[in-house]
Amino acid sequence: MAKKMTDKDGKTYVQVKPWYKRWWIWVIIVIALLIGFGSMGSDDDSSSSSSSSNSSNTTSKTIKNTAKEVTLGAGTYKVGQDIKPGRYTVTATSGSGNFTNKSGSINTILGTDEDDDAGQVTSYTVDLHKGETIKLEGIQSTNFKPTPAKRSYQTTLSAGQWKVGQDIKPGRYEIKATQGSGNLTTSDGDVNEILGTEANSDAGQVTHITTDLSDGQTLDSELQQIQLIKK
Incomplete structure (x- = not known):
């Protein structure tokens, strides 16, 4: 007031x-x-x-891929001359046979159909580096198709070489064979197993393994399909 x-x-x-x-x-x-x-x-x-x-939500990375699609017959080829360096899904379009490289990091059997008895798969995904030599034996025609530049975490994988941190989220997994059989290894030697849809004690084959996958490792699968189950 x-x-x-x-x-x-x-x-x-x-x-x-x-x-x-x-x-x-x-x-x-x-x-x-x-x-x-x-x-x-x-x-x-x-x-x-x-x-x-x-x-x-960051589960994918865009990584430049310089690969260029090409179809090749049986023979020996130089990456950087006959085929551009990059990441490819390699598929047999006619016939079947061996797909290898000189260093021995690639050694798989490709065919137009899956063959469990022969360890044959229909495709193999891999990075091809400049200077390395690849060989196609017995395959009439093989297609090299560039993979998408955007790589995301996957839990179902076909035959190929898969990078932890780019294709696989680092962590602990149960890895199961869902199609075919073959070797399952990691680049550092932590994993070295024969995996298949059925156990085979004579061949040392198991149906699943549990392991830790760390950033930077490469998981190499020669099976038609595997599944990764997070633990």
């Missing part, structure tokens, strides 16, 4: 309280500050939640 005052000359005037001494002004300021702080906290939470969500 305004207060009446009389000065020394006998004049009466009304003394008005400064705005900062009015209680309701401070109530408004406090409320405004509380709303402001609440809004900032909400934005931070929203930003953090969004960042966390984006991070957990």
Whole structure:
């Protein structure tokens, strides 16, 4: 409430309280500050939640692939001369036979049909590097098709060489044979098994294994199809 005052000359005037001494002004300021702080906290939470969500959904990587499709007959070929370096799915389009390279990192049997007894698969996915020599024996026609540049985590894999951290999410897995039989190995030697849809004690073949797969490892499967089950 305004207060009446009389000065020394006998004049009466009304003394008005400064705005900062009015209680309701401070109530408004406090409320405004509380709303402001609440809004900032909400934005931070929203930003953090969004960042966390984006991070957990990052399951694919785009990696440049310089491969170029080509179909080759039986013979010996130089990567960088006869075929461009890159990542390919190699498929037998006529006949069947061996697909190998000079270093020995590729050694599989390709055919137009799967053959469990022969360990034959219909395709093999692999990176071919400049300078290496590949050989196709007994296969009338083989197609080299570039894989998509965008690589995502998979749990069902065909025959081929698969990179942990690009094709497979690092972690602990049960790996089961779902089609065919053959060798299952990792680049560092941690895994070296014969896997098949049926156990065979004479051949040392099992139907599944449990193992840890670490970032940077390469899983090499010579089976028509395997499944990775997260533990």
